[in-house]
Amino acid sequence: MSGRAAAPSPWLEDWAKGVSLTQRVEVFLKKIARQAALNAFVEVFEQSALERAADIDARRQAGAPLGPLAGMVVALKDNILMKGHRCTASSRILEGFEAPYSATAVHRLLEADAVVIGRTGCDEFAMGSSNETSYYGLVRNPLDPERVPGGSSGGSAAAVAAGLCDAALGSDTGGSIRQPAAFCGLWGMKPTYGAVSRYGLIAYGSSFDQIGPMTTSPEDAALLMQVISGPDPYDATSDVRFTFQKSEHGAQERVVSLGFFPELLEGSDIEEPIRKAYQDCLERARILGCVLKPIELPMRSWLVPLYYVLSTAEASSNLARYDGVRYGYRSSHGETLEQMQVNTRTEGFGAEVRRRILLGTFVLSSGYYDAYYSKALKARALLCRRLENLFNEVHFLLLPTTPGLPFRFGERSADPVKMYLEDQFTVMANLTGHPALNFPWPCAGDFPVCGLQIMGPRRSDADLLAMAGRLVASKF
Numbered sequence: 001m002s003g004r005a006a007a008p009s010p011w012l013e014d015w016a017k018g019v020s021l022t023q024r025v026e027v028f029l030k031k032i033a034r035q036a037a038l039n040a041f042v043e044v045f046e047q048s049a050l051e052r053a054a055d056i057d058a059r060r061q062a063g064a065p066l067g068p069l070a071g072m073v074v075a076l077k078d079n080i081l082m083k084g085h086r087c088t089a090s091s092r093i094l095e096g097f098e099a100p101y102s103a104t105a106v107h108r109l110l111e112a113d114a115v116v117i118g119r120t121g122c123d124e125f126a127m128g129s130s131n132e133t134s135y136y137g138l139v140r141n142p143l144d145p146e147r148v149p150g151g152s153s154g155g156s157a158a159a160v161a162a163g164l165c166d167a168a169l170g171s172d173t174g175g176s177i178r179q180p181a182a183f184c185g186l187w188g189m190k191p192t193y194g195a196v197s198r199y200g201l202i203a204y205g206s207s208f209d210q211i212g213p214m215t216t217s218p219e220d221a222a223l224l225m226q227v228i229s230g231p232d233p234y235d236a237t238s239d240v241r242f243t244f245q246k247s248e249h250g251a252q253e254r255v256v257s258l259g260f261f262p263e264l265l266e267g268s269d270i271e272e273p274i275r276k277a278y279q280d281c282l283e284r285a286r287i288l289g290c291v292l293k294p295i296e297l298p299m300r301s302w303l304v305p306l307y308y309v310l311s312t313a314e315a316s317s318n319l320a321r322y323d324g325v326r327y328g329y330r331s332s333h334g335e336t337l338e339q340m341q342v343n344t345r346t347e348g349f350g351a352e353v354r355r356r357i358l359l360g361t362f363v364l365s366s367g368y369y370d371a372y373y374s375k376a377l378k379a380r381a382l383l384c385r386r387l388e389n390l391f392n393e394v395h396f397l398l399l400p401t402t403p404g405l406p407f408r409f410g411e412r413s414a415d416p417v418k419m420y421l422e423d424q425f426t427v428m429a430n431l432t433g434h435p436a437l438n439f440p441w442p443c444a445g446d447f448p449v450c451g452l453q454i455m456g457p458r459r460s461d462a463d464l465l466a467m468a469g470r471l472v473a474s475k476f
Contacts, residue, residue, distance in 0.1 A: 009220050011166045015071030021053040021060075021115060028073055028117055032164050038145070040158040042078050042136045044118040045085060049073070052115050067113035069227060072220075074109060075159045075168040078119045079126055079202040080211060082106050089202045090134040091124045093348030094328040103200020104235065105169060105211045105228040112227045117165050120155030124350045125319065126176055126204045128152050129422040132413050133352045141183060143448065147406040150180030156214050157184040167215045167224060171201055173208045174307055175401075175426025178438035181214055182401040182451020185440045187221045188214045189465070190426075192458050193433030194239030195225075197232035205314040206237075208307075208430040218439070218469040225461060244462055256467060258285055259295035259394035269424075271404040273445030278400050281441055281452050284475055285398070293394050299383050300428075304420055306383070307427035308356075309363050309376040315353075316360030322348065355416065384432045391434075391457040396467060400425050401438045401451035425453060435461040439468040441475070 014024055032044055056070055076082060079089040081099035088094040102110070109116065123133040131139040131154030141149040142162035149158045153170030157180035160168050170177040172190035181188025189212040196211045203209060213224035225244045232238045260282055264270055270278070286292055324330035324344030331343035349357070363372040390397065403424060412419040429436035436455045443450040456464050 009166070009217055011072045020057045021071055021073075022050060022057050024071070025049050025053040025073060025115060025117065028165055031162070032118070035142075035162055035164065038140045038142055038158050038162055039137055040120055040139055040155045040162065040164060041075070041118045042088070042090065042121045042134075042155070043086060045116060048084070049115050049117045056113055056115070067111060068223060069109065069112035069114035072114045072166045073117050074114045075118055075120050075156055075165040076106065076116055077153050077156050077168070077170045078122050079171055080106060080119075080169055081200040081202070082116060082119075085119065087119065087202065088135070089125045090122045090136055091349065091353065092135045092329050093322045093344070094202075097328050099200075101200065103211070104197035104232045106200065108228050109169075114227075120153075120159050120168060122155055122170075123152035123176075124353050125202070125315070126152040126171055126173055126209075127315070127352050127356055129175070129179055129419055130407070130409075130412060131155065131180070132409065133350050135350065138409060141406055143184060144406065147408055147447075148183065150183035150402075150406065152176040152180075153214065154180045157181055157186055157188070160184070160186055160214050160216060167213060167220055169211055169224075169228070170214050171204075172210050172212055172430065173204050174311060174423045174430050177212045177214060178401050178426050178436060178451065178453060179422065181438040182440075182453075183406040185449035185451075186214050186216060186438070187218055187440070187468075188212065188438040188451075189221055189225065189461065190429055190436045191225065191229060191461050192239060192242060192435045194235075194237050195229045195242045195244075195435070195459070195461060197235040197238050199232055199234040203314075203318040205311040206318060207314060208311055210430075218465045218472070222462065222465050225465075229461075239459070242459055255289060255291060256396065257291040257293055257394040258282075259293050259390060259397045261297070261300075261399055262294045264400065269403060270400055271445070273405055273443050273447070274400050274403065274450055276444050277441045277450050277452060278398075281398065281471060281475075284471055288470065288474055295390060295394070295397065297386070297390070299379070299386065302379060302383075303427050303431065304424050306376050306379050307423065307431055308359070308420060309372050310380065310431070312356045312360030313364050313373050314360070316357050316364060319349075319353070319357055324348070352416075380431055383428070387428070387432050387434060388457075395456065396460075396464070397455040399453050399455070401453040402426075405443065405445055405447045405450060429455055434458055435464055437464040437468055439472055441472075
């Protein structure tokens with residue numbers, strides 16, 4: 001299983017054996033072609049990937065110093081810019097747009113000598129939980145092609161799970177790294193807000209969005225976090241105090257306290273296979289010597305409505321720039337500027353994006369701002385304080401990542417509210433800015449694996465990986 005913490009990373013094994021990076025890239029390119037039916041990639045950077053691999057191989061042969069990611073092949077979600085390549089957020093409205101610069105996270109990957117092999121499909125503008133809203137068509141789950149891979153970073157998750165690259169970057173606004181990681185059996189991290197620069201990430205919700213890694217092991221996730229995290233003068237929200245340092249929470253002798261939600265073990269909030277996995281993980285933690293503490297969070301029922309009021313308001317503002325005037329898709333219909341702009345946005349945006357823009361514009365409008373948006377901001381501040389207080393009582397919170405197993409295509413798409421509830425366990429970390437990590441866990445249902453989630457105080461990202469690695473290593 002991909003979550004086995006003790007397994008060495010294949011890219012490191014190949015690198016140590018002297019396998020050339022060019023050979024590795026060629027193998028991945030063949031796999032991508034063979035598994036085109038998954039639709040994980042919207043564009044493969046074949047030429048630039050091979051050229052970069054050849055350059056790294058030449059420097060290696062010459063004995064030149066190489067970066068910590070030399071040998072790793074990475075994919076990018078289609079909302080993270082890489083100079084000289086197209087980036088569309090899987091939307092028609094950015095059709096043909098070419099990135100004029102690289103995101104800071106991508107720049108740091110390249111400085112560390114990673115090879116970027118392509119961009120992966122996602123829900124349009126990262127709005128979705130199933131990867132069914134992409135302009136390029138749905139992405140299939142490699143573990144069961146009849147099921148969704150999760151969203152919005154479903155293409156990144158599918159690419160890593162199918163072995164089409166070593167790792168991928170996704171973005172997480174309300175669970176968009178963790179949920180597809182759960183559905184595809186991967187490690188997926190939503191870092192502390194500000195830990196990874198948002199410069200070069202196409203914005204959805206600016207106070208929520210975070211770039212993070214999706215990998216087959218906690219070691220690879222930690223290595224990627226070491227490379228891509230850290231302050232950035234190009235991002236005013238980057239955390240100048242964040243450093244990714246080795247953690248001691250994976251040490252056997254350290255006593256760790258874990259908060260958990262008892263109602264999830266008894267109520268009907270989650271499907272039975274998820275409940276059993278959650279219970280099994282708690283028991284495993286108890287055997288390891290962790291102190292388990294039941295937690296009550298009275299605001300839990302507010303989280304999804306709170307998230308959708310605030311995130312759609314930010315989406316309404318961020319997506320106002322796509323008007324057909326400066327770049328991307330422009331409608332050929334309409335005789336006036338206003339008609340062209342209306343038709344461009346109507347034709348260029350999909351139904352889900354239009355729905356969220358309308359909702360966000362409504363909550364920001366005169367007469368409703370105080371009733372919705374202003375109250376939501378106050379509720380968010382209250383949630384942040386309550387969660388900070390919780391982390392004075394326990395080291396981490398342990399909870400499911402999703403309420404159920406990967407669903408089949410079409411099962412949620414006709415009911416937006418049911419789809420939004422897929423985020424009920426993930427949005428809390430985005431609302432408060434705390435780090436959260438999905439890790440794979442065996443499942444007793446009709447799917448081989450599910451995802452569980454661990455949250456911690458701000459800047460405890462390394463601790464989360466160490467603690468989850470300890471739990472998974474003890475299970476397998």
